[in-house]
Amino acid sequence: MEKGRYGIHGGQYISETLMNELIRLEEQYEYYKKDPEFQEELNRLFRTYANRPSLLYYAENMTKDLGGAKIYIKREDLNHTGSHKINNVLGQALLAKRMGKTRLIAETGAGQHGVATATAAALFGMECEVFMGKEDTQRQALNVYRMELLGAKVHAVESGTMTLKDAVNEAMREWSTRVEDTHYCLGSVMGPHPFPMIVRDFQSVISKEARAQILEAEGKLPKAVVACVGGGSNAMGIFYNFIPDKEVALIGCEAAGKGIDTPLHAATIAKGSLGIFHGMKSYFCQDDQGQIAPVYSISAGLDYPGIGPEHAYLHDTGRAQYVPITDDEAVDAFEYLARTEGIICAIESAHAVAQVRKIAGSMSRDDSIIVCLSGRGDKDVAAIARYKGVDLHE
């Protein structure tokens, strides 16, 4: 495949002002990828700071309740900062530091990537500014305060739909203003090359661990691997090392919001079409004029009108399948996991749990499923209460 391309997807559709910076980023990444010292430092941070390897937990109650395949939960929610986002951020921050950058900027939807970036900036003594849609700053107010506690400056983005895509727009604008000392720590497997590759590589630690852990526990590969997909970084991370294992089904769960037959969803594969946006060719929710459509999901982290180019390719080739999960199904799964396993997961991850509830029962008890629990749900508790009409007197 052509460099930076995943089939027809990917590429570098970005302003000339940023091109040299992307080329430099790729060169530096390729260099440090092979540098044992860099890799050892990253691994040490993973072990001693981020709490890796993350557990692969056998969800016995859920398995019994659903009555089919054994369910294993990859506990990315137990990472430092509470989600998988730290994997990518530690890698990129370390790389940025090696490149001589002193300032990190990032976009964030649910706030998890922003918190992770603010954390790495604090750890490495770097400046940090996070762009977050104004609507998201309201529904994820706790994460805004966490970022500020960590010393980051949070910009509430008021353009467009005031959600994740607008935060990306604003971060790109900021980066083109100041590339000299600034690294754009992109949070998902999206954007122009080399970001989809870099983020995937740093997140692939999830499936590197999970594959070894399931072989250890079960002596064989799982039947299916399930993850939620917005831009798609936790899904790419948990899929990646299983891609050559053709017998393992890879299932990505998109946010169907109020339903894919309504305009209120963020189901890019189910309802989107081929386009070019945010630096990449991929699938996007757009109107009949090629204008990017406003999308909706209860989950701020999945509320994005596109999907990473490698996912688009896995969809085209049939290697992975993508299914829509509604708000209602996700909220049900959120409550179900809390009551069944005592785990309060992120509303994003609950989309993947919902899919497991749909398929596990009809699978053989000799088989297993891995579900990636991308994040913890503390940030969502207030929003879920609102959704259920419960007044918390916050």
Next chain:
Amino acid sequence: MSRIKEIFNKGKAFIPFITAGDPSLDKTVDYVLAMADAGADLIEIGIPFSDPTAEGVVIQEANIRALQAGFTMEKLFETVAKIREKSDIPLIFMTYINPVFHYGYDAFFQKCQELSVDGFISPDVPYEEKAEVSEVAKKYGVDVISMVSPTSDERIAKIAAEADGFIYVVSSMGVTGVRSQFSTDLDRIVSKIRETTDTPCAIGFGISTPEQAEKMAGIADGAIVGSAIVKIVATHKDEAARPLYAYVKEMKAAVEDAG
């Protein structure tokens, strides 16, 4: 030789940009004609996009207004046809690539040819991705304009070598919008371009005053003004024809002074 290159043979060029459909496509006809009458050499017509990542607030807001007013590609082509009934001024479409990709490159550039739209420029199509656009554009005789920025450095030679029409030199880092300071090494960038090609170059991003336009046209072969024009439209809404005419006339005179 393309019509775009030809305009630079007549002297320093003044190139205004206007967002199509702001406040309405009917007004776009009037405003393009007013700017042509005032002496604009080439006019960039911006096709609005929902997420213009290279624009500052002024053009972002114009895009939103145009889309809310019901902009479509078909209506745009009807608008340009109306302009063409009265003026043969060279025109360029400027937009983000998705609306054009979605319309279909072939159908889009065929329309450009039918309407004598001479060029196309997209801020999210750099040298590396240019081929998929320029191969089709070439078929219909449309120049795809290349951009050079303050960070282009060693890329300038290869960009310039393949450039058609003119080269759009981005004056400074960041997004579009009025500014008081520009990149300090514009002279060096322009001379680097001239080492490679005789394709003319014009400087844009941030220019708003006659003094700035004269200075930029002194360094390059022309000056491009966007946000300042769009701001006039935003201020005067349906009544912007006269102020646009006056502004373009003043700016054109300033650019000529540089020649």
